[in-house]
Amino acid sequence: MKAAIIVFPGTNREPDMTQALHRAGIVDTTLVWHKDNDLKGADLIVLPGGFSYGDYLRCGAMAAQSPVMKDVVAQAKRGVRVLGVCNGFQILVESGLLPGALLRNRSLKFICKQVHLKTETSGSAFTAALTQGQVIRVPVAHGEGNYFAAPETLRAMEDQDRIAFRYCDADGAVTDAANPNGSIGNIAGILNENRNVLGMMPHPENATQDHQGTLSGLPVFESLMKALS
């Protein structure tokens, strides 16, 4: 099983992602430079966090126009699993693989902190190792993570069980106080219609190592490991 981690100019969480995949047993990982159009044979495509193109114009907007993204879109349409975290989520939204938009945090400041996420669905290759309602603790680190989508889009996503994670408190209550960035409906992560593309703002990859003090994010990668083997 092969995982391709795409590196754009300004991507910076590729080592974190590599660590997480390896810990879950996905050891065949390759860093793919965005100008090298080589996703052939990848069973999993990962868009990690960072500041692609310095967040200039709009977060993810320029990376979405990068040559490799045509291929990512094509592979996603074929059913290959695509995971986008943080800036990766922003790129997936900008490339049209996921709906909605990511706005400036409501505090207007970059925020890095541990948050709790409520698993809304275990019905995906990314969340199968979690149970519905299970709370995990992972960090966020972003300035533009305030998810927004039109009411009809939200309704469609809810009807199709496509909300993957919502921000919640330690007990799993989805409250405004537990919402770090103002995301509509406390949405932290969403799936596409075919359920093979997940975008999320928080960083499960930073909760997968012993020295990080928690393995709370590991089930996301273990789910993928299981789905792909």
Place this chain on the structure above:
Amino acid sequence: MTMRSAAAPKMEPDMLSEPEATPELAGSHGLSAEEYDTILKIMGRTPSFTELGIFSVMWSEHCSYKSSRIHLKKLPTAAPWVIQGPGENAGVIDIGDGQAAVFKMESHNHPSYIEPYQGAATGVGGIMRDVFTMGARPIANMNALRFGDPAHPKTRSLVSGVIAGIAGYGNCMGVPTVGGETNFHKSYNGNILVNAMTVGLVDQDKIYYARGAGVGQPVVYVGSKTGRDGIHGATMASAEFDNDSADQRPTVQVGDPFVEKLLLEACLELMEKDAIICIQDMGAAGLTSSSVEIADKGGIGVHLDLDRVPMREPGMSPYEIMLSESQERMLMILKPGREDEARAIFEKWDLDFAVIGITTADRRLKLSMHGRVWCDMPVPPLVDQAPVYDRPCAKLEKPAPLAPIPEETDMLDALVKLLSCPDLSSKRWIWEQYDSLVRGETVSGPGIAGTQASKPADAAIVRIPGKDKALAVTTDCTPRYCHADPFEGAKQAVAESWRNLCAAGATPLAITNNLNFGNPQKPDIMAQFVAAIDGIAVACRALDYPVISGNVSLHNETNSEAIFPTPAIGGVGVMADWKTACSLAVENSGLTLMLIGGGGTHLGQSLYLREILGREDGTPPAVDLEREKRHGLFIRNMIATGHITACHDLSDGGLLVALAEMLMAGNTGATLQTGGDAAFWFGEDQGRYAIATKAPETLEEEAKKRGIPAHILGLSGGDSLKFSSGAGILVNNLIYENERWLPACMEGNA
């Protein structure tokens, strides 16, 4: 060699006529009459305008260290584990396994006051460049910040701009900002201090230096284009402020962290290929200082064709090109014939790459543009004959001993006041804007309660990728001690950084320093500076803790009011296994809380005195370095053998503050059996630690063997911090009080 010359705009020669150098013009460049006379002698003629500009930046305080150089020589810089001491872009120490840590701290005080966001951002960018110039990947950023009185009308906007600037640059670079310190005091009202530190990791066989260039080698420019920003930044940073300092905004550089991220990756990629002979970043004084450094250290000359320099706008003069401080640029000397290979890497990363000159045997700096020579000057005198001043020092008055203090105090009430005062309040508002977790190796980051990383500790701890080994990093200084007694205060800053590393379970290895002072032409300021150097030297020698890099920032004065002397110390230590890192959090019930190092007695210059009694008098606590060392080694030993569950050094606020922080970090209560006066609970005597242990008997016994005082204070448990008398306070209330002040202050509600 390059296409640049052809593309450069054709200038009429008289469009580029330069003003004639005169003593007045030299004066307006910050050069004294004597310095200008020396220049005339060196040149044997009147210098050109470009030559004058080059002299002025090379001989500025910022670049030449002319007031500090003779004193800096007193600092101990050697140890078996030091690979490179001061004199290169950053210092280097051996951390085992063929790996090395590269680190340095640098100030960006003046620019951050004038333009807080860009000033702080480019300070962070500059120090990271110093580290990756040496081949090291930056793995941790730290900072040491001083702001004015929170009530001063400028303070809030300076805080928000500086923090956003540090965050904006570091986060985008993907280098975690893992810690630091922030103080407030009115002495910084007109001169804030922004000191940034970067720690990098490199294999010992892949370290790059500025030295080593030979003759006939290509001089290569990479990175951003050169613009008109930051011209004379080094000169601005070498003068004091007055009411018109805002007019200097154009001298502040503008940063682009995205380009620096590309530059980092491109440089590290090229460094893998063994094509670079030497490399120097273009920091203060830009192309001037980088080319002069490389030429001087290699004992060679450099001939540059300025038409080939990538420029952001047309019509720039040689003077502007040489003095620009545009960011994110590097100068390197390549092995001849490796240009195309290097160019391909920089083109991959969409960065400019230009061969702009050649090294020569004549030891001269020669600059051509538009078919004319604008500068032809000898290199060695720019460095060797730079002025060196042994400036007069006043005799420092020893502070008077502490006047009597009132006896009765409600200890819990005082504790709450201290935990919610500006210096001790939680800095969450600041550090939640820093990505402290990127790269995935952070074991311990900023903060005490509710932190980003898992283990709150006295030092930031970052694991070395793929290993058990970790580095511990801390920044420290207590300016109020340094103001009262610069010698003892500087000693204390070194000792506290050493103590913090011990408390985290690390072996302290070396320091970098950032010496922030007022105007060195004033004998009392110079006396502070000299005493502080002596204090640092004494402490470093006693603790085997050499200085491997550093930076001096003088002229931190506005309208003749100087800052408190602030010799900030950045310490780095190593631990063989991150799992042995010691947290400061008391997380469980039934642990015995102990005080190691003796009861508190000293309230002079303490935070208690200032915040509770509104006084700033007395002597600062003295550091007994022999005792400091003995206590620190004991603590490390007890942590390594698993006898200590949590450990926190005693510093600002003394014992009761330290205990409260340990309980807040673990959200656990405790009952204290000991009684004591204000000096016992809040005294700031040095060389002490608060610990939590499951093995109090062993600790008492081991301490006794070594003649180290060890007292049992009480037991952890419950949800409150309680005295045996019955008085108590919920730990949650302590957290609330500790978190309350800074957000309210930034909202304008404090």
